[in-house]
Amino acid sequence: MLRYAYFPGCVAQGACRELYMSTAVLTQALGIELVELKKAACCGSGTYKEDSQLLEDTVNARNIALAESLNLPLLTHCSTCQGVIGHVDERLKEAKENNPAYLEQVNEFLAKEHCSPYRGTSQVKHLLWALVGDYGLERLQERVxxxxxxxxxxxxxxxxxxxxxxxxxxxxxxxxxxxxxxxxxxxxxxxxxxxxxxxxxxxxxxxxxxxxxxxxxxxxxxxxxxxxxxxxxxxxxxxxxxxxxxxxxxxxxxxxxxxxxxxxxxxxxxxxxxxxxxxxxxxxxxxxxxxxxxxxx
The missing domain is CATH 3.40.50.11810 (Rossmann fold)
Structure with a gap:
């Protein structure tokens, strides 16, 4: 069974509830387990960095760390969330190698909020990539x-x-x-x-x-x-x-x-x-x- 830490995003839980509903029903039918990250915060949809790159990185480092604490990849069904959180994940993994002081700064903010540190051990994956790469199109065709x-x-x-x-x-x-x-x-x-x-x-x-x-x-x-x-x-x-x-x-x-x-x-x-x-x-x-x-x- 495929298992993911699920980041549903804001819009699908509010203005477009049908999108949240359909993702839940589909994944259940396909045998994909979603462990919803109830404590996750909005990714910012690209707006946080207009004020502060550190703010965007810290908020989303926390989101990723929630998935890491479960030893699961973070799954989203939102392209915007994928783009923002995925790019933060790329940036922080680079910082881990080339700028550890910056990653330490991010993790210090997380520690102040009693959050787990970002370790860079997870993946950020859109549902589309999960269907195509993890579940597989051949297997999906069998379920049609x-x-x-x-x-x-x-x-x-x-x-x-x-x-x-x-x-x-x-x-x-x-x-x-x-x-x-x-x-x-x-x-x-x-x-x-x-x-x-x-x-x-x-x-x-x-x-x-x-x-x-x-x-x-x-x-x-x-x-x-x-x-x-x-x-x-x-x-x-x-x-x-x-x-x-x-x-x-x-x-x-x-x-x-x-x-x-x-x-x-x-x-x-x-x-x-x-x-x-x-x-x-x-x-x-x-x-x-x-x-x-x-x-x-």
Missing amino acids: TKKLSGLNCAAFYGCYLLRAQKSIPFDNPFQPESMENVFRTLGANPIYYRGRTQCCGWPLSSYATTQAFKMAGAHIQEAIEAGADCMVTPCPLCHLNLDSRQPEVEKVIGKKLGLPVLHLPQLVALAVGIEPEKLGLNRHVVSTKPVLEKLGF
């Missing part, structure tokens, strides 16, 4: 009970998953195929379009809302024009901008879109025979009914 035949899926990787770290496993950060390979494994058709590896616009949305919505609208339009029935993202923040805010995006670009956006675990869960109502698909802002009807639900 309802092939997603005829469903055209447009991956939206976003930027944090691919390029926040110096290196990523199992894929090319500029020409990725991991999600498309998962789609093929489930029987779905991958749709390629220009914006699939670009930013969704979420980081801009608090201070340049119009520009953020234009970015999101451009990606959604491209996916629709390429023949997509749905967009699939491994990131709750991308999900917020592409699904929850799609009606606002439509107003900004002056065009009706209506493209369903699924979280990666929701899509995989449908293929392994989990009922849609257990995945929170009725909670989406853009109706997922066209997807379910096409699949015969």
Whole structure:
């Protein structure tokens, strides 16, 4: 059995509860054990370092140390969390070798809060990498009970998953195929379009809302024009901008879109025979009914 220390992140536990639900249901069905890190803190989604790099490193060193105390890799289903925590892990592992005084400073802050020290013994791994690399596509294919035949899926990787770290496993950060390979494994058709590896616009949305919505609208339009029935993202923040805010995006670009956006675990869960109502698909802002009807639900 695969076992991970689970870092669910903030958005999936709050604004998009269906993403938290679907990850829990999928991993349970696949026999993957998640030990949730209840004491973990928000990764900061890239904002802490605007004030202090030491702050970002200390907060996330603590998150990683919680996983290390369980002797487990840290698993997240959020691209942003993966990018931030994964990059901190890279930086602190380098510090362990080349700048031990900096790591000691980080661990001194952790000690003041009675936290375990960061040791650099764990891995930070997104659910996508766990499915592709640890669980394996062959094994996943064996679990498929309802092939997603005829469903055209447009991956939206976003930027944090691919390029926040110096290196990523199992894929090319500029020409990725991991999600498309998962789609093929489930029987779905991958749709390629220009914006699939670009930013969704979420980081801009608090201070340049119009520009953020234009970015999101451009990606959604491209996916629709390429023949997509749905967009699939491994990131709750991308999900917020592409699904929850799609009606606002439509107003900004002056065009009706209506493209369903699924979280990666929701899509995989449908293929392994989990009922849609257990995945929170009725909670989406853009109706997922066209997807379910096409699949015969």
